[in-house]
Amino acid sequence: MSRYRMYPTSAQAAGLLLHCAHARYIWNLANEQWSMWRRDLGPTPRFVEQTRQLAEARGAFDWLRAGSSTVQQQALRDFDQACRNYFAGTHGRPTWRTAGRHEGFRIVGPQAGRVEQLSGKAARVLIPKVGWVRFRLSRSLPRAKSYRINRDRAGRWHIAFAAVPPTIPPPNTGAVVGVDRGVTVSAALSTGELLSCPKLSTSESRHLTHLQRRLARAEPGSNRRRRVRTAIAKLHARATDRRKDWVEKLSTQLARRFDVIRVEDLKVAQLTRRPRPKPDPLRRGVFLPNKRRAKAGLNREILASAWGLLVRRLEDKAGGRVEKVNPAYTSQTCSRCGHCTPENRESQAFRCTSCGHRDHADINAAVNIAAGRAVSARRESEGVLSAKREPSLGSLR
Numbered sequence: 001m002s003r004y005r006m007y008p009t010s011a012q013a014a015g016l017l018l019h020c021a022h023a024r025y026i027w028n029l030a031n032e033q034w035s036m037w038r039r040d041l042g043p044t045p046r047f048v049e050q051t052r053q054l055a056e057a058r059g060a061f062d063w064l065r066a067g068s069s070t071v072q073q074q075a076l077r078d079f080d081q082a083c084r085n086y087f088a089g090t091h092g093r094p095t096w097r098t099a100g101r102h103e104g105f106r107i108v109g110p111q112a113g114r115v116e117q118l119s120g121k122a123a124r125v126l127i128p129k130v131g132w133v134r135f136r137l138s139r140s141l142p143r144a145k146s147y148r149i150n151r152d153r154a155g156r157w158h159i160a161f162a163a164v165p166p167t168i169p170p171p172n173t174g175a176v177v178g179v180d181r182g183v184t185v186s187a188a189l190s191t192g193e194l195l196s197c198p199k200l201s202t203s204e205s206r207h208l209t210h211l212q213r214r215l216a217r218a219e220p221g222s223n224r225r226r227r228v229r230t231a232i233a234k235l236h237a238r239a240t241d242r243r244k245d246w247v248e249k250l251s252t253q254l255a256r257r258f259d260v261i262r263v264e265d266l267k268v269a270q271l272t273r274r275p276r277p278k279p280d281p282l283r284r285g286v287f288l289p290n291k292r293r294a295k296a297g298l299n300r301e302i303l304a305s306a307w308g309l310l311v312r313r314l315e316d317k318a319g320g321r322v323e324k325v326n327p328a329y330t331s332q333t334c335s336r337c338g339h340c341t342p343e344n345r346e347s348q349a350f351r352c353t354s355c356g357h358r359d360h361a362d363i364n365a366a367v368n369i370a371a372g373r374a375v376s377a378r379r380e381s382e383g384v385l386s387a388k389r390e391p392s393l394g395s396l397r
Contacts, residue, residue: 104150153233178370188362
């Protein structure tokens with residue numbers, strides 16, 4: 001999708017928020033109907049029946065009729081597609097939408113084509129029952145049959161056109177690169193480059209901690225709490241923008257420089273899952289204390305390093321040229337002689353106990369990934385077979 005920053009007036013922002021409220025209400029109503037399914041009650045209404053019910057509701061309620069029928073019908077269509085994705089196993093179960101977190105709606109059909117370019121850096125779009133709203137042209141305007149407007153927690157409005165950009169052509173040089181993702185080093189390339197995803201600065205982190213303490217002391221529902229939450233959201237949005245900008249630039253650079261890009265086949269959703277409490281075998285109903293704070297910190301670092309986003313954007317830009325390699329033992333295997341043992345890895349330093357090869361641990365793992373090595377413990381001696389199996393966390397070992 002091609003996303004642009006919108007700059008509505010105060011009156012236009014009020015109309016956009018009204019569309020968001022209507023879309024959220026229709027979505028939650030459809031979710032409530034869907035969740036009422038029982039074996040003995042029969043099927044719940046689907047899209048066609050819900051559209052008929054929506055037409056009746058618009059005729060009965062003036063506040064619903066004041067909104068756009070396109071926005072409300074598209075909310076039903078989006079929910080129907082979410083249910084289809086859930087039953088297909090590609091997405092999770094549709095969740096409830098809340099105010100302040102899910103502020104957005106979609107426009108499709110002929111109304112989505114009412115877009116005009118005013119200058120080289122400005123354009124405007126005609127939104128039903130809102131009027132012409134200006135947005136900034138940070139890139140060329142694509143041809144799309146639908147667009148989505150949303151408002152983030154920091155109060156910024158964006159418009160995203162549903163258009164798939166063309167893939168980046170390969171350089172046809174036969175170059176292959178391996179990318180090792182980690183926490184200390186966000187991305188290590190087999191060429192020897194160490195890249196770190198930008199985060200909040202030290203002063204910004206201190207300010208964020210100060211705001212979080214103020215939020216804890218603020219009265220629920222007060223204006224001060226609302227202002228503090230907005231300030232916290234702006235800091236998080238700043239970090240998110242930096243992370244996305246870094247991913248976009250790095251993915252474009254790799255797609256232009258190399259013909260084949262090999263990465264670790266990591267399940268980021270599983271790696272960042274909360275640990276389950278372990279029951280005490282001696283005391284029934286009592287759970288043993290675990291390292292939840294350490295795991296929560298590790299999850300934050302993994303998500304802040306944009307592991308999943310980097311691979312997703314590489315697959316979008318270098319379609320068919322991204323290969324996933326088994327991450328097992330890539331950081332314990334010497335890239336020169338192939339000797340695999342846990343003693344080779346010394347934090348961020350790598351020293352082979354067989355040939356004496358020394359290198360940065362993440363770069364050594366990236367070289368193994370570039371070679372497409374899926375090391376098996378059966379290839380090693382009996383001493384290595386008795387060693388503790390390495391977890392599949394890439395360069396976190």
